[in-house]
Amino acid sequence: MSEPRVGVYVCHCGHNIAGTVDVEHVAEWALNLPNVVVSRENKFMCASTGQEQVEQDIKEFDLTHVVVASCSPHMHEKTFRNACARAGLNPYMFEMANIREHASWVHANDKDGATNKAKALVSAAVSRVIFHEPLEPMQVSIRPETLVVGGGIAGIQAALEIADAGYHVYLVEREPSIGGHMAMFDKTFPTLDCSACILTPKMFDVGAHPNITLLTYSEVERVDGYVGNFTVRVRKKAGMVDQDLCTGCGSCWESCPIRIVDNVFEAGLGHRKAIYRPFPQAVPKYPVIDVPNCTYYKSGKCRMCEKVCPTNAIRFDMQDEVVELEVGNIILTTGFKLFDARRVPNYGYGRLENVFTSLEFERLTNAAGPTEGKIVLRDGETPPQSVAIIHCVGSRDRNYNTHCSAICCMSSLKFAHLVMEKTGAQVYNFYIDMRPLHKGYEEFYHRIMDEGAQFIRGKVSEITDAARSPEEDGKLVVVCEDTLIGQQRRVPVDMVILAAGLEPRADAQAVGYMFGVGCGDTGFFTERHPKLDPVATVTEGVFIAGACQGAKDIPDSVAQGAAAAARVLGTISKREVALEPIRATIDEERCSGCRICNNMCPYHAIDFIEEKGVSRVNPALCKGCGTCVAACPSQVITGAHFTFDQLMAEIDGILVDVLSDQPIVEAV
Amino acid sequence: MSNQKPKLALYWASSCGGCEIAVLGLHEKILNVAEAFDIVFWPCVMDFKYADVEAMEDGEIDVCLFNGAIRNDENAHMAHLLRQKSKVLVAFGACSYGGSMPGLANFADREAMFQWIYFDSPSTVNPDGVVPQKRSDVPEGELRLPGFWNTVKTLAQVVPVDYFLPGCPPEASSIEIAINAIVSGELPPPGSVIGPDVTVCDECSRKKSEKKIQRFYRPQEIFPDPDICLLEQGLFCAGIATRSGCGAKCPSVGFGCRGCYGPNEGVLDHGAKILTGIASVLDAMTAEEAEAILDTLPDPAGYLYRFHLPDSLLRRKARGNGQRQPVGETSQREPA
Numbered sequence A: 001m002s003e004p005r006v007g008v009y010v011c012h013c014g015h016n017i018a019g020t021v022d023v024e025h026v027a028e029w030a031l032n033l034p035n036v037v038v039s040r041e042n043k044f045m046c047a048s049t050g051q052e053q054v055e056q057d058i059k060e061f062d063l064t065h066v067v068v069a070s071c072s073p074h075m076h077e078k079t080f081r082n083a084c085a086r087a088g089l090n091p092y093m094f095e096m097a098n099i100r101e102h103a104s105w106v107h108a109n110d111k112d113g114a115t116n117k118a119k120a121l122v123s124a125a126v127s128r129v130i131f132h133e134p135l136e137p138m139q140v141s142i143r144p145e146t147l148v149v150g151g152g153i154a155g156i157q158a159a160l161e162i163a164d165a166g167y168h169v170y171l172v173e174r175e176p177s178i179g180g181h182m183a184m185f186d187k188t189f190p191t192l193d194c195s196a197c198i199l200t201p202k203m204f205d206v207g208a209h210p211n212i213t214l215l216t217y218s219e220v221e222r223v224d225g226y227v228g229n230f231t232v233r234v235r236k237k238a239g240m241v242d243q244d245l246c247t248g249c250g251s252c253w254e255s256c257p258i259r260i261v262d263n264v265f266e267a268g269l270g271h272r273k274a275i276y277r278p279f280p281q282a283v284p285k286y287p288v289i290d291v292p293n294c295t296y297y298k299s300g301k302c303r304m305c306e307k308v309c310p311t312n313a314i315r316f317d318m319q320d321e322v323v324e325l326e327v328g329n330i331i332l333t334t335g336f337k338l339f340d341a342r343r344v345p346n347y348g349y350g351r352l353e354n355v356f357t358s359l360e361f362e363r364l365t366n367a368a369g370p371t372e373g374k375i376v377l378r379d380g381e382t383p384p385q386s387v388a389i390i391h392c393v394g395s396r397d398r399n400y401n402t403h404c405s406a407i408c409c410m411s412s413l414k415f416a417h418l419v420m421e422k423t424g425a426q427v428y429n430f431y432i433d434m435r436p437l438h439k440g441y442e443e444f445y446h447r448i449m450d451e452g453a454q455f456i457r458g459k460v461s462e463i464t465d466a467a468r469s470p471e472e473d474g475k476l477v478v479v480c481e482d483t484l485i486g487q488q489r490r491v492p493v494d495m496v497i498l499a500a501g502l503e504p505r506a507d508a509q510a511v512g513y514m515f516g517v518g519c520g521d522t523g524f525f526t527e528r529h530p531k532l533d534p535v536a537t538v539t540e541g542v543f544i545a546g547a548c549q550g551a552k553d554i555p556d557s558v559a560q561g562a563a564a565a566a567r568v569l570g571t572i573s574k575r576e577v578a579l580e581p582i583r584a585t586i587d588e589e590r591c592s593g594c595r596i597c598n599n600m601c602p603y604h605a606i607d608f609i610e611e612k613g614v615s616r617v618n619p620a621l622c623k624g625c626g627t628c629v630a631a632c633p634s635q636v637i638t639g640a641h642f643t644f645d646q647l648m649a650e651i652d653g654i655l656v657d658v659l660s661d662q663p664i665v666e667a668v
Numbered sequence B: 001m002s003n004q005k006p007k008l009a010l011y012w013a014s015s016c017g018g019c020e021i022a023v024l025g026l027h028e029k030i031l032n033v034a035e036a037f038d039i040v041f042w043p044c045v046m047d048f049k050y051a052d053v054e055a056m057e058d059g060e061i062d063v064c065l066f067n068g069a070i071r072n073d074e075n076a077h078m079a080h081l082l083r084q085k086s087k088v089l090v091a092f093g094a095c096s097y098g099g100s101m102p103g104l105a106n107f108a109d110r111e112a113m114f115q116w117i118y119f120d121s122p123s124t125v126n127p128d129g130v131v132p133q134k135r136s137d138v139p140e141g142e143l144r145l146p147g148f149w150n151t152v153k154t155l156a157q158v159v160p161v162d163y164f165l166p167g168c169p170p171e172a173s174s175i176e177i178a179i180n181a182i183v184s185g186e187l188p189p190p191g192s193v194i195g196p197d198v199t200v201c202d203e204c205s206r207k208k209s210e211k212k213i214q215r216f217y218r219p220q221e222i223f224p225d226p227d228i229c230l231l232e233q234g235l236f237c238a239g240i241a242t243r244s245g246c247g248a249k250c251p252s253v254g255f256g257c258r259g260c261y262g263p264n265e266g267v268l269d270h271g272a273k274i275l276t277g278i279a280s281v282l283d284a285m286t287a288e289e290a291e292a293i294l295d296t297l298p299d300p301a302g303y304l305y306r307f308h309l310p311d312s313l314l315r316r317k318a319r320g321n322g323q324r325q326p327v328g329e330t331s332q333r334e335p336a
Ligand SMILES: Cc1cc2nc3c(=O)[nH]c(=O)nc-3n(C[C@H](O)[C@H](O)[C@H](O)COP(=O)(O)OP(=O)(O)OC[C@H]3O[C@@H](n4cnc5c(N)ncnc54)[C@H](O)[C@@H]3O)c2cc1C
Pocket: A149, A150, A151, A152, A153, A154, A155, A172, A173, A174, A175, A178, A179, A180, A181, A182, A185, A187, A188, A189, A190, A218, A219, A220, A333, A334, A335, A336, A337, A338, A358, A359, A362, A407, A411, A414, A505, A511, A545, A546, A547, A548, A552, A553, A554, A555, A557
């Protein structure tokens, strides 16, 4: 190879870097580093002029390698790689030195120190870059089928977008019907649309869509493969009803003698039968038998449903079915679970009869719910005269969840409206802060205030039935400090609604692990970038949308569902995706077959080839994390772009005497 | 020189003598050596004086096989002398290549060693508190002893070395390969380690599976399954990270590889590589669990760096107060 010719570009980043680091000096100094043929400073390297300078120099000076000293590679590595590529240089012959986050920003009070550190970082990059090798992205083809996991509103939206665009979708839903939480609501804020009226048509479309295969009462058991080529194993639980024969007439559940508290759809407030369909608009319309609760499976007797079924659709001997799906992309829309209000014992839920959770209230006020929409106390008949709504239960609270559940302010306002409209009761909202921050939300807040709801700012310390005065007798007393008037208050009411927060699903960790998606501090799935890539994940081809990514309302869930669908459609229409070539390879000639690396890979990318007695990395699965590279005791795994020589050269380079330009230690 | 036999020298510095035995262990093949070479210096078996070497021309010796680590002034003197007189200098065996057993002294320092050897050890009787001096005056004149270094070094840390032959001691087959290469002139590039660039596991016939270590056992604690990888059975085995060439002799008789052939090609730190290997397969989910498993491995530093402490990245233990140890040829302290 001919002598390397390196170009160095030191960025001012306006004042961000130049305010602390002596940029001119660093650029001038870098010219003395080995192999550097041109070194410049520039106000904004990322601007088109900066990029064009690089392109021009590559041609004029015949540069073989480029170093830009500026911000974090997270920001602009791609920018400069592209500039190199435009000038005909392989983009991986580029290296970035971060002298902003790593020098100017962290040493703002030490200009000399920051300048010296910038020099050392530039030296490291120059020393490393000459060991870079040209790399080519890996192209993999994309199957056009998509798997959507979770049939709430986010999953429904994603599935419909993709199916409408002409591609096939498998929608897997754990419950017997799609719809998710939205199916439980009566009205939705801020417009107070009837939830069923806007959801049911979408659910129906999903059920009838020729491009959607709906797998309800099903769960994903295993995922293999990689972007474009996943193999997914789904278990369809035996519902004991032959869907080809069933008409959904309902004779079976009408005649079933077993009544069970419905903890899922009715939030524990209503009942269902042992053979059931969660709600009238369910999609699909077929019932399932809840085997553990069915008398026949317990005692061998009953078979009532079978007797009454006009089409003989009941199959007591039905078995679970396992299907294998081949898909190119996966969207997770598994939603949230409600915070368990029992965890706040001082609010008395479960102990004080007339303390309700928000989901219970949704069912209470729903025309199709257990009280046919009548808002009444637990006795089933008395309408409340006064109702307290407690915000932020289990949210924004160090003892439970620190995150804001994003929807409870608004759902509490919705409840206030519904209570006042249906019962004329006096409503008190106990809030810490009001956060009605989306379009039309602030207006909705004012509307509810105008309608006469009371707002008390303060965190409720206790809800008690221990009366201290005659007017508290037989009431629930909400105790709180009203921080606006600086006084302790005791407000007696008939009914309390706890606006419990949104939490990750109990199995989010396990589901995330199966699909290669991490969970952040709050336990929700982690997106690839919180601002710039909110629906992608670190695993290529796996996307997230809706409340599984973080607490959010329906409009946001729908937007994310559509966004994830757009990302998937993008890859499908390109037919293939380019994968970063930064991956590990094993030198099979030198692999001893010790198998140390075999279960190290977090992405299951390493296989052992029994016949040859060596291990092998599947490049499409490898994410280039480097775990196996470090682990291999024979040192025969190479991480492309992070080779041993590159890393050692980088270390040698950083150990430079910045006051002259000599290395501090001899190279090893 | 064309019709003359090439001249061979063999020397031992700080070593146990095993490497010398290994050369003799070539059995009848030693005759081939004697036939191929003119042995000009071999203090272990023939009477040579240092003066004989000093009298030689520079580069007169064609090949010098140098075993033993550099632990004192005399070892260093001979290393320099033989380097000067030899065309090809071979670091022969684990001590001269990596420091090996003598190098484990780098876990202590000279002061501590002298304290133990000349004062504290139960078998020592030293009422006058005599410690070795570089120079002492006696009625007959001045007596001299080689200065004892604070830090043991490898041969290559003292003089440039052309080839390394690993092993404690090198197997006869390895020596043969090296000798044949030298005789035939088909030598690898200077600076190379003569040996395969795969690890012992490659030669080991035990069955390997995905590993999960629950705890370590000492060799006397279990009867290992004869067919399964020893590491998988909880017996420490450095074979995963040690250059092969020995024929996996130790694991094949149920004893874990101790690592005498040193790190694989390109590896900077043998102990670190063994450690990353075994740490990668501990059956632990938390740091505490991992620590509990590692606690069942006695003397980990000794296990990991048995043969390569002086040429590891850290080279030696720091002083307790965190100060750097004086390294190199500083001569020993004069008693206070
Ligand atoms: C009391 C209350 C009132 C609300 N009111 C409103 C309102 O008025 N307006 C508004 O905009 N928002 C409201 N929200 C917020 C709204 O519920 C959410 O924004 C919305 O439900 C999120 O939709 P999703 O599809 O992401 O999740 P979900 O609705 O939770 O749906 C997830 C689906 O995935 C399924 N699933 C989960 N795990 C798996 C798995 N492993 N395999 C297969 N399937 C799985 C579930 O069964 C479920 O069907 C309210 C929330 C609450 C708690």
